Amino acid sequence: MNLEKSTQVFAEAKEVIPGGVNSPVRSFRSVGGVPPFIDGGKAAKIYDIDGNEYIDYVLSYGPLLLGHAHPVVTEAIQKAAEKGTSYGAPTAAEVELAKLVLKFMPSMDMVRMVNSGTEATMSALRLARAYTGRDCIVKFIGCYHGHHDSLLVKAGSGAVTLGVPDSPGVPAAVAGTTITVPFNDEAALEKVFVERGSEIAGVILEPTPGNMGLVPPKEGFLEFIQSLTKKYGALFICDEVMSGFRAAQGGSQSLFDIDPDITCLGKVIGAGLPVAAYGGKKEIMQMVSPAGPMYQAGTLSGNPLAMAAGIAALNYILDNDVCARVESMTAILTGGLQKIADKYGVPVQIHRLGSMFTVFFSDKPVTDFDSACACDLEAFKIYFHTMLENGVYLPPSQFETNFVSLAHGPEEIEKTLAAAEKAFKAVAEKK
Ligand code: HOZ
Numbered sequence: 001m002n003l004e005k006s007t008q009v010f011a012e013a014k015e016v017i018p019g020g021v022n023s024p025v026r027s028f029r030s031v032g033g034v035p036p037f038i039d040g041g042k043a044a045k046i047y048d049i050d051g052n053e054y055i056d057y058v059l060s061y062g063p064l065l066l067g068h069a070h071p072v073v074t075e076a077i078q079k080a081a082e083k084g085t086s087y088g089a090p091t092a093a094e095v096e097l098a099k100l101v102l103k104f105m106p107s108m109d110m111v112r113m114v115n116s117g118t119e120a121t122m123s124a125l126r127l128a129r130a131y132t133g134r135d136c137i138v139k140f141i142g143c144y145h146g147h148h149d150s151l152l153v154k155a156g157s158g159a160v161t162l163g164v165p166d167s168p169g170v171p172a173a174v175a176g177t178t179i180t181v182p183f184n185d186e187a188a189l190e191k192v193f194v195e196r197g198s199e200i201a202g203v204i205l206e207p208t209p210g211n212m213g214l215v216p217p218k219e220g221f222l223e224f225i226q227s228l229t230k231k232y233g234a235l236f237i238c239d240e241v242m243s244g245f246r247a248a249q250g251g252s253q254s255l256f257d258i259d260p261d262i263t264c265l266g267k268v269i270g271a272g273l274p275v276a277a278y279g280g281k282k283e284i285m286q287m288v289s290p291a292g293p294m295y296q297a298g299t300l301s302g303n304p305l306a307m308a309a310g311i312a313a314l315n316y317i318l319d320n321d322v323c324a325r326v327e328s329m330t331a332i333l334t335g336g337l338q339k340i341a342d343k344y345g346v347p348v349q350i351h352r353l354g355s356m357f358t359v360f361f362s363d364k365p366v367t368d369f370d371s372a373c374a375c376d377l378e379a380f381k382i383y384f385h386t387m388l389e390n391g392v393y394l395p396p397s398q399f400e401t402n403f404v405s406l407a408h409g410p411e412e413i414e415k416t417l418a419a420a421e422k423a424f425k426a427v428a429e430k431k
Contacts, residue, residue: 001389005049006037025158031381031396036388041068043407046393054393055412057402061395062242063267065322065355066313067407073271076312080305088299093307100314101269101277104250107238107259111279112288113302117241117266118146120276121204123288123296124262125150128202128235130294131284138192138203138234140183142369142399144211145204145239145264149174156211156369161397183209183368184218189225193232202235202262203228207252210242210401212372213358214351222256229261235284241266241276242401245314247354249323271313273306322406326355329413330404333357336417344428346379355404359383361427372399379427386426390419 013020021027021035028035036048044067046056056068066073080093098111114120125137137150142165144157149170152159159165166175179196181188183205193200207222209215229236238260240251245268248254253263261284266276279285289295317323334352337359341348347363360366361379380398387394392415394402 001052002050003034003036003048003052007034009037009049010034023158024162025395025397025400028396030161030377031384033385035396036393043067043069044405044409044412052391054388054391055408055416056393057404057416058393058395059403059405060272061267061400062246062356062403063270063272064403064405065245065268065326066271066316067405070271070313070316070407072312072316073309076308077273077305080308083304085305086300086303091302091304091307093304093311094302097269097307097310097314100311100318101265101279104245104314104318105253105263105265105279106250107253107281108263108279109282110285111265111277112285112296113307114276114278114296114298115274115300115303116146117239117264117276118148119298120241120264120266120278121145121151121237121239122148124237124239124264124278125202125204126296127262127278127284127287127294128237130287130292132201132234134199134201134234135177136179136196136199136201137177138179138181138189138200140205140209141180142183142212142215142372143204143206143209143239145206145241150178151204153178154180154369156209156399158397160212160369160373160399182370183212183215184221185368186221186224189228193228193234197232197234200232200234202237204237204239206239206243207256207258208243208247208353210356210358212369212399213360213366213375214353214356214401215366215368215372216351216353217256218367222258226258226260235261237262237264239264243353243356244268245317245323246356246403248327249317252353268317269310269314270306271309273303273309274300275303275306275310320406323354326404326406326408329408330355330357333404333408333413333416336413337420340417340420340424344424346424346427346431356401357404358401361398379430382427382430383423386423387419390422392416392419
């Protein structure tokens with residue numbers, strides 16, 4: 001595969017951007033090699049500046065449920081852009097997207113738009129602290145909720161990929177208000193509440209974590225968290241930035257018997273533009289400024305281009321049963337991957353939920369951060385690079401989730417499985 005131009009631009013990039021990228025996992029540092037620099041995308045494919053094409057399973061880490069440059073989305077953005085790109089004043093489109101989001105997520109009565117998942121979770125924590133008058137937050141080891149100080153503690157995603165799950169620069173006093181617990185460990189969580197329940201403002205989690213790879217909750221685990229938070233007067237905060245419209249149309253919370261106090265959304269609700277949101281019960285959301293005293297603001301929040309993209313995408317998703325359609329294609333793909341891995345005797349744990357999946361290179365169940373970290377990262381590297389060389393672009397980390405879009409049809413799945421034949425064979429031969 002020729003990556004001459006990407007190699008040259010990457011070298012230039014490293015002179016002007018730290019590590020050459022604007023988000024660390026893109027650098028390929030953990031898998032090695034040069035990241036292809038992308039020139040464009042259409043439907044299920046992306047194209048790099050060297051003229052290589054790839055079937056894309058990154059999809060901007062989830063937002064592109066309809067695939068790249070879906071006409072419904074691009075036309076909505078173009079139309080909005082002709083009327084101006086930002087006003088710093090309210091628009092009817094913000095109300096329309098808010099209503100649409102609330103329709104999908106019955107646990108939420110009100111919602112506030114922000115620009116990134118990081119902002120959404122950061123604001124959700126401030127809200128939980130303001131509402132309860134308490135300082136401590138419980139998070140799960142290996143869950144990732146963006147890069148703000150309170151939550152960059154034992155974090156997954158790029159932080160673990162690059163080996164900095166506890167980043168320098170986070171003040172000890174802030175990190176000290178974050179209590180971490182292994183995911184799926186009811187006893188550890190209960191112990192924390194028994195010892196420090198009166199200090200805990202909320203528990204934040206990805207209900208179906210996707211940032212240590214995709215790890216499902218054990219039966220009853222989410223319900224247990226909900227009952228514990230209720231008992232101790234803490235808030236139950238679900239980060240569905242990744243799983244919203246991906247695990248299912250109503251997010252992971254629609255698959256379990258839970259009713260979070262606050263939910264964070266992002267990715268799909270902006271269809272690839274920088275949008276995220278936090279919302280929840282009216283009584284809690286009324287604390288947010290200017291309705292209440294908890295301050296949070298943003299010049300570009302509710303940006304008209306982003307609102308237009310989100311409205312167009314969510315209406316299309318609703319009208320065309322998109323989540324269910326993409327889920328069934330994803331199931332065909334993961335079933336095929338499992339068969340090929342078995343054929344070559346490569347031990348894997350393939351987890352799928354809706355249109356998200358992870359292939360863990362392990363012969364043991366993956367249920368939490370420790371078991372995810374015990375995967376064979378060398379095998380992952382071989383798999384990753386062989387897929388890339390054969391035109392399949394996967395997240396460059398064992399600790400990220402793969403995403404499928406509506407544009408991934410039988411032809412793309414067949415080509416992906418053909419590449420996987422080579423990839424699993426290569427892994428088996430290196431063993
Ligand atoms: N938070 C995204 C999903 N794990 C990754 C995006 C990034 O770190 O660039």
